[in-house]
Structure formats: structure tokens, C-alpha cells
Amino acid sequence: xxxxxxxxxxxxxxxxxxxxxxxxxxxxxxxxxxxxxxxxxxxxxxxxxxxxxxxxxxxxxxxxxxxxxxxxxxxxxxxxxxxxxxxxxxxxxxxxxxxxxxxxxxxxxxxxxxxxxxxxxxxxxxxxxxxxxxxxxxxxxxxxxxxxxxxxxxxxxxxxxxxxxxxxxxxxxxxxxxxxxxxxxxxxxxxxxxxxxxxxxxxxxxxxxxxxxxxxxxxxxxxxxxxxxxxxxxxxxxxxxxxxxxxxxxxxxxxxxxxxxxxxxxxxxxxxxxxxxxxxxxxxxxxxxxxxxxxxxxxxxxxxxxxxxxxxxxxxxxxxxxxxxxxxxxxxxxxxxxxxxxxxxxxxxxxxxxxxxxxxxxxxxxxxxxxxxxxxxxxxxxxxxxxxxxxxxxxxxxxxxxxxx
Amino acid sequence: xxxxxxxxxxxxxxxxxxxxxxxxxxxxxxxxxxxxxxxxxxxxxxxxxxxxxxxxxxxxxxxxxxxxxxxxxxxxxxxxxxxxxxxxxxxxxxxxxxxxxxxxxxxxxxxxxxxxxxxxxxxxxxxxxxxxxxxxxxxxxxxxxxxxxxxxxxxxxxxxxxxxxxxxxxxxxxxxxxxxxxxxxxxxxxxxxxxxxxxxxxxxxxxxxxxxxxxxxxxxxxxxxxxxxxxxxxxxxxxxxxxxxxxxxxxxxxxxxxxxxxxxxxxxxxxxxxxxxxxxxxxxxxxxxxxxxxxxxxxxxxxxxxxxxxxxxxxxxxxxxxxxxxxxxxxxxxxxxxxxxxxxxxxxxxxxxxxxxxxxxxxxxxxxxxxxxxxxxxxxxxxxxxxxxxxxxxxxxxxxxxxxxxxxxxxxxxxxxxxxxxxxxxxxxxxx
Numbered sequence: 001x002x003x004x005x006x007x008x009x010x011x012x013x014x015x016x017x018x019x020x021x022x023x024x025x026x027x028x029x030x031x032x033x034x035x036x037x038x039x040x041x042x043x044x045x046x047x048x049x050x051x052x053x054x055x056x057x058x059x060x061x062x063x064x065x066x067x068x069x070x071x072x073x074x075x076x077x078x079x080x081x082x083x084x085x086x087x088x089x090x091x092x093x094x095x096x097x098x099x100x101x102x103x104x105x106x107x108x109x110x111x112x113x114x115x116x117x118x119x120x121x122x123x124x125x126x127x128x129x130x131x132x133x134x135x136x137x138x139x140x141x142x143x144x145x146x147x148x149x150x151x152x153x154x155x156x157x158x159x160x161x162x163x164x165x166x167x168x169x170x171x172x173x174x175x176x177x178x179x180x181x182x183x184x185x186x187x188x189x190x191x192x193x194x195x196x197x198x199x200x201x202x203x204x205x206x207x208x209x210x211x212x213x214x215x216x217x218x219x220x221x222x223x224x225x226x227x228x229x230x231x232x233x234x235x236x237x238x239x240x241x242x243x244x245x246x247x248x249x250x251x252x253x254x255x256x257x258x259x260x261x262x263x264x265x266x267x268x269x270x271x272x273x274x275x276x277x278x279x280x281x282x283x284x285x286x287x288x289x290x291x292x293x294x295x296x297x298x299x300x301x302x303x304x305x306x307x308x309x310x311x312x313x314x315x316x317x318x319x320x321x322x323x324x325x326x327x328x329x330x331x332x333x334x335x336x337x338x339x340x341x342x343x344x345x346x347x348x349x350x351x352x353x354x355x356x357x358x359x360x361x362x363x364x365x366x367x368x369x370x371x372x373x374x375x376x377x378x379x380x381x382x383x384x385x386x387x388x389x390x391x392x393x394x395x396x397x398x399x400x401x402x403x404x405x
Numbered sequence: 406x407x408x409x410x411x412x413x414x415x416x417x418x419x420x421x422x423x424x425x426x427x428x429x430x431x432x433x434x435x436x437x438x439x440x441x442x443x444x445x446x447x448x449x450x451x452x453x454x455x456x457x458x459x460x461x462x463x464x465x466x467x468x469x470x471x472x473x474x475x476x477x478x479x480x481x482x483x484x485x486x487x488x489x490x491x492x493x494x495x496x497x498x499x500x501x502x503x504x505x506x507x508x509x510x511x512x513x514x515x516x517x518x519x520x521x522x523x524x525x526x527x528x529x530x531x532x533x534x535x536x537x538x539x540x541x542x543x544x545x546x547x548x549x550x551x552x553x554x555x556x557x558x559x560x561x562x563x564x565x566x567x568x569x570x571x572x573x574x575x576x577x578x579x580x581x582x583x584x585x586x587x588x589x590x591x592x593x594x595x596x597x598x599x600x601x602x603x604x605x606x607x608x609x610x611x612x613x614x615x616x617x618x619x620x621x622x623x624x625x626x627x628x629x630x631x632x633x634x635x636x637x638x639x640x641x642x643x644x645x646x647x648x649x650x651x652x653x654x655x656x657x658x659x660x661x662x663x664x665x666x667x668x669x670x671x672x673x674x675x676x677x678x679x680x681x682x683x684x685x686x687x688x689x690x691x692x693x694x695x696x697x698x699x700x701x702x703x704x705x706x707x708x709x710x711x712x713x714x715x716x717x718x719x720x721x722x723x724x725x726x727x728x729x730x731x732x733x734x735x736x737x738x739x740x741x742x743x744x745x746x747x748x749x750x751x752x753x754x755x756x757x758x759x760x761x762x763x764x765x766x767x768x769x770x771x772x773x774x775x776x777x778x779x780x781x782x783x784x785x786x787x788x789x790x791x792x793x794x795x796x797x798x799x800x801x802x803x804x805x806x807x808x809x810x811x812x813x814x815x816x817x818x819x820x821x822x823x824x825x826x827x828x829x830x831x832x833x834x835x836x837x
Contacts, residue, residue: 041422357784
């Protein structure tokens with residue numbers, strides 16, 4: 001988009017927004033506002049029509065309201081004096097009978113990143129925390145975090161924090177999770193939200209009612225809870241066992257991490273934990289989605305760093321298919337290198353040897369490097385293979401082998 | 406959690422940008438420079454630049470990137486990006502530059518709802534459609550308002566009360582993807598089938614459904630005898646390695662009796678995902694024969710055998726035979742289908758429209774090579790296949806899907822049920 005014409009565009013839109021004919025026709029009015037937003041997204045400076053947009057926010061049309069609020073949230077930091085005018089409408093909308101309008105207004109007000117807005121936000125947020133509709137409560141809880149983010153230096157409001165802690169017992173599952181996130185941000189200086197025994201047990205009991213995002217978050221927060229006794233530990237493991245087989249890969253990974261960390265605290269439980277975790281992780285490594293496959297492979301590598309040889313019997317799962325993307329093949333080769341043991345070394349070396357003559361020079365070199373790594377323990381076989389490869393006299397292979405020897 | 410979300414087109418121009426945290430300043434440009442315009446062809450889905458992590462997903466030629474400076478759950482971020490794509494597709498179809506530009510307002514609305522302050526919120530498409538306004542105001546009556554709140558906070562969040570259909574129907578699709586890696590000697594190196602059961606239900610009320618398949622554990626439990634007896638009586642059972650279910654399935658019942666019972670969401674949803682690695686029916690067997698004649702010619706003969714019932718037809722069969730980089734010309738002879746040498750892809754592509762079970766087809770090719778000074782030995786890439794078959798390669802068979810709705814006056818017999826099996830090839834490679 002040429003920036004040269006932006007002034008003309010702004011003038012034209014200003015005229016259109018002030019035109020009473022357009023204002024009377026709901027659809028046309030909305031179209032003009034949509035054009036403003038479009039130019040804004042493309043990078044043109046639309047702050048010239050701020051006044052007209054503020055006037056447009058006084059409407060019954062929810063879609064139009066959303067558009068105007070979006071505009072205001074983007075430009076408020078640039079024109080703080082004008083934005084204060086908009087706040088009046090927003091405050092009014094926070095008491096609208098329709099819960100969606102209330103939620104929308106509250107959310108927009110909290111996203112106004114400009115100094116001085118704090119005094120106006122506090123009351124609506126407090127009202128929102130006690131609103132009948134769960135939709136509004138969710139927005140209000142996150143609003144507390146946004147408010148704190150804006151004014152990082154100010155003191156933490158103790159009353160607000162207490163209110164949020166009590167909302168952890170709310171009926172609506174999303175409100176509960178939002179509370180955790182909010183408290184985490186607000187109490188960052190003190191190390192985040194405190195997960196004590198009653199809170200941990202309360203969360204564990206509600207896990208099944210949460211959606212996948214909530215479950216992943218709670219699993220993350222539970223990392224900081226330390227079970228006092230082995231009995232408690234096993235209770236937790238049994239409760240969370242089903243999440244290892246969740247249909248959401250994010251939840252599976254979160255549960256895996258929690259299990260492994262719990263195992264570190266009680267080492268003799270480690271074997272049991274690893275057995276439970278192995279299945280889902282291996283399944284994820286052959287996932288159809290490439291990104292999740294990549295993430296799972298990275299996790300497997302991490303586990304092998306601390307517990308080498310754990311997946312050794314499943315080495316075949318890490319053989320590379322020709323059509324897999326580069327980044328997955330590289331991860332698999334690294335994993336193969338780490339899980340070599342007496343039983344599978346022959347087959348693994350043969351497979352790696354096949355990769356050394358691959359079309360892609362990067363991949364071939366990675367395979368050679370891996371053979372070099374294995375050579376530290378199984379010198380004879382590796383040296384034999386490397387000598388054979390040298391015999392092929394291919395430059396990129398030879399350069400890689402030299403440092404190995 | 407997520408500091409910023411950006412959508413770019415193939416040129417790297419920003420289509421949608423939403424920043425949630427102040428420290429994600431120049432991330433928009435950083436991603437474009439370091440990932441989209443990077444010189445490497447294939448980029449890792451996770452990139453770390455200066456303590457900022459970029460996660461991206463590509464759909465046709467659109468890039469979706471999530472940026473964060475915190476230590477987040479990577480799988481969660483990708484799952485969110487996929488969900489974002491699903492939701493957008495549910496609203497306006499294919500994800501393309503044009504569709505995004507035409508619906509950018511809707512996308513901003515959606516982002517507000519599902520990713521408030523960088524934290525994923527409610528993202529069930531059904532619930533979202535009730536409160537994302539697309540056309541005009543919907544002044545909600547009190548009834549609708551209460552319905553929305555109860556759907557969002559109620560016992561059963563995935564199905565609302567009072568659904569009525571004249572015709573009660575349901576469609577079950579068993580979609581499988583069979584993956585194979587075979588050695589040159591014909592030995593299976595690794596094979597697995599990943600499948601999903603997708604259900605489209607148009608049922609009234611709040612029906613209880615029970616899904617039964619030929620799960621080995623269930624059959625053995627029912628006392629129909631040991632594995633030997635079942636194979637004798639012709640009833641095949643499959644051993645599922647692991648499976649995951651939709652939220653609506655009662656897991657406690659599955660753990661105790663291995664039965665899958667649920668109240669389905671209205672419309673289409675994925676009931677379960679599973680994987681099997683044993684007793685897979687490999688629909689095709691590829692037998693390659695490669696002979697090097699001197700240094701200037703390569704003779705290749707590939708036989709494919711279809712390994713399923715003669716009454717079934719496989720479709721969209723494609724066999725790719727890779728050729729060396731220094732190929733000068735190729736002559737192919739095949740009785741069935743059409744084969745063409747594609748120099749740009751370095752492969753002979755053999756396409757057969759349809760093939761019945763228990764049949765054999767053959768292709769022979771003579772590949773002429775240019776003499777090269779390069780003493781590089783050509784590492785033969787494997788022969789890969791694509792196909793679609795109307796049965797489940799894992800051997801899964803739907804035994805029943807019973808519907809009970811005691812409150813309304815229709816019974817299990819009144820429901821019209823359709824089942825179909827679609828088995829596709831995933832990565833199906835035979836080394837040669």
C-alpha cells in the first residue's frame with residue numbers, strides 16, 4: 001500500500017463517517033468502519049479519524065461496537081486525551097443488560113494501553129468479578145492481569161488478590177483457570193501463585209471438567225506442588241494417569257513433564273513413571289502432524305539425555321522415511337545415536353550407513369557424525385563402516401569423516 | 406502465554422497481527438526475515454531467535470506464527486494453531502489469502518474470543534457460533550441468553566437441549582492412514598496404521614450411543630474363545646495399541662468394560678483416534694527389481710500386487726519410482742494405467758485409476774544415464790505409493806452403533822445408519 005496517499009484516504013473516510021446519510025444506514029456505516037480497520041491493518045495511519053470513531057461507538061450494533069473498540073485499542077496509546085472520551089461509553093456498556101456487551105466493553109477497556117486509565121478501570125473490573133454471567137467473570141479475571149501489566153510498578157492490591165484466590169472455587173472451569181493465570185502474572189515478583197495442598201487437591205478434582213487448554217495449564221501449575229508422602233504421590237499419579245492418554249497432545253506432554261518431575265523427587269518411583277509415559281510418547285513420535293512429531297522427538301531426546309537407553313527396544317520406530325521433512329530426520333538420527341545398545345547396534349549402524357549416502361549433504365553428514373558418536377563405544381564396527389565410506393571418495397563424506405578419525 | 410499471533414501470506418506480508426505483550430516488539434519483522442525469507446528450503450517448526458521462540462504452521466501458502474518469550478508447552482501452542490485453523494475453516498472454508506482478507510474482521514473477533522491476553526479460552530466451534538456475530542445484530546431473547554450461558558457452563562457443554570430432526574440419521578467414517586517401511590528383501594521394517602472414527606450425527610434429543618467394534622479384548626472377554634477359535638470362525642479382531650477419545654466419551658466405562666458410550670455432539674465430530682501396529686493388512690505389495698547395465702543404463706521392473714478381496718476396488722493409485730539425477734531418457738512399458746517420466750521430480754510416476762483385489766500389475770522401464778565424471782554412487786531412494794482403498798487396513802470393523810433416547814419416541818431401529826471405510830496411504834515406502 002503506498003503511504004503517499006494516506007492523507008487523502010483519511011480525509012475521505014472522515015467525510016464518510018460524518019455523513020448523516022451514512023450514519024443512518026447501519027450497513028453502510030459498518031462498511032466504512034471496516035475500511036478504516038482494513039487500512040489500519042495494512043499499516044496506514046488512521047489516527048486522524050479518532051473523534052469520528054469515538055462517536056461511532058455509541059451504537060446498538062454489536063459488530064460495529066467491536067470494530068470501534070478494536071480501533072480504539074490500537075490508537076489509544078497515541079491519543080490519550082481523546083481516548084478518555086471513549087471511556088465514558090465503555091463504562092456505560094459495562095452495565096448493559098446483555099452479558100456479551102458487558103464482557104466486550106470490559107475487555108476493550110482493559111486493553112486500552114495508556115497511562116491514567118487505571119482509575120477508571122478498577123470499579124468495572126471489581127463489578128465484573130462478581131457478575132452473574134460467567135462470560136463477564138472470565139474477562140474480568142484476565143482484566144486484573146492486564147491492569148497489573150500496565151502498571152507494573154504499583155503495589156499489588158491485597159484485596160484483589162484475595163478475591164482472585166477465592167474465585168478459584170468458581171463454578172465455571174474457565175474462570176478458575178483464568179484466575180490461576182492472572183494470579184501468576186500479578187504475583188510474579190513473589191514467585192507466582194502459591195499452590196498449597198487444598199488448592200492442589202481442588203484443582204486435581206476438577207481436572208476432568210476443564211477443557212484441554214485448562215488441563216494443560218493446571219498440569220503446568222501443579223509442577224510446583226510437592227506431595228508430602230508417597231501415598232499422596234501415588235494418588236496424584238493414578239488420578240492423572242488418564243491424561244497421559246488424552247486426545248490432546250499438549251495435555252499428554254504436560255502430563256509427561258509432571259510425571260517425570262514427580263519421579264525425580266521420589267527416585268524409586270521412576271521406573272514405574274517411565275513405563276507409563278513411554279507409550280504415549282512413542283505414539284506421538286509417529287504422529288501424522290509434523291510439528292507434533294518434531295516436539296515429541298525433542299522430548300524423547302531430553303529424556304534420553306538423563307536416562308540413556310530407555311527406548312532402546314523401540315529403535316525401529318526412529319528409522320527415517322525418505323519423504324519426511326529434514327528437521328524430523330535430523331532429530332531421529334540424534335535419537336538413534338543415543339539409544340544404541342549391544343542388541344541393536346548392528347541394525348542401527350546399518351540403517352545409519354544407508355543414510356550416509358543420502359542426496360542431502362546435511363543429512364548425510366549428520367548420519368556420519370552419529371556413527372562417530374557411536375564409535376566411542378563400539379569402535380570396531382564403526383571404523384569398518386567409516387573406512388568403507390571413505391572408499392566411495394565423495395567429498396562431503398570424506399570431509400566429515402576426517403575429524404572423526 | 407502467547408505474546409503475539411501473526412498471519413502472513415507467501416510473500417511475507419502481514420495479513421493479521423495481534424500483539425498481547427509489550428515485549429514482542431519487532432517479532433513481526435524478525436519472523437519474516439529469519440523464517441519466511443530464509444535461504445533454506447524447509448524450516449524447523451520451532452525457531453529461537455534472541456530468547457524469543459517462534460512457532461509456525463503453514464497452510465497452503467499462508468504462514469501462521471505464534472511468538473512468545475516464556476517457556477511454554479510447545480505441543481499446546483501447535484495444538485492452538487491447529488485449532489485456530491479449524492475454527493477459521495469452519496467459518497469461511499479454505500484458508501487462503503483472499504478468504505483471510507475478506508474475513509479479517511471475523512478473524513479479529515475470533516482471536517478476541519479464543520485467545521484473550523494470549524491465553525487460549527473456549528474454542529469449541531459450536532459454542533463460538535452462538536456468540537460470534539457475523540451478520541447484523543442478533544438481539545438475543547432472554548431464552549437464548551440463558552441457553553448460551555448454560556451451554557458454556559452446563560453439564561454437557563458439547564450438546565444443547567431441544568435438538569429435533571425429522572429424519573434421525575448418522576454417518577460413521579472410519580478414516581485410516583497406513584504407513585509402511587519395507588526393506589529391499591521384502592521384510593517389513595516398520596508398519597503402523599493411524600486411524601480416526603468420525604461421526605456425523607443428526608439425532609434428536611440427548612441420545613445415548615454405544616459404539617462397538619471388533620476389539621480383541623472385548624471379543625475375548627465375551628467368552629467367544631481364544632484367539633485360535635476366533636480366527637477359525639472367521640471373525641477377525643484387532644489389537645489396538647492406543648486410542649484417544651473425544652471429550653464426550655465416558656472413560657470410566659471404557660476402562661472397566663472396554664465399552665465406548667457417549668452422548669454425541671450435534672453434527673460432525675471425531676469420536677476416537679487410534680493406532681495399530683499388529684496384523685495390518687498391507688493393501689499393496691511392491692516388488693522392485695533393479696539391474697544396472699554398465700554405467701549407462703538402468704533396467705527397472707516393478708510389480709505391484711493388490712492384497713485384498715477381489716470384489717473391492719482400490720483407487721487413485723500412484724507409484725513413484727525415483728530415477729538418478731543424471732538421467733537422460735526413460736522408456737516405460739506398462740499394461741495398465743499411464744506412466745510418465747517427470748524430469749523435474751526425478752521420478753517415473755505411474756498412475757492407475759482403479760485396481761481390483763488379488764491382481765498383479767507390472768511396469769518395466771529402461772533408464773538411460775548420461776556419463777558423469779562424478780564417481781558418486783546413487784543411493785536409491787525408496788519406491789513410494791499412494792492409494793485409496795474402501796476398507797480399513799487395520800482390520801477394524803464397526804460391529805454396532807446403538808442409539809437410546811428414552812424420552813423421545815424413536816428407537817434404535819428408526820435411526821438410519823451409514824458406515825464407510827476409507828483407507829489411505831500415508832508414508833508407504835519400499836526400499837530397493
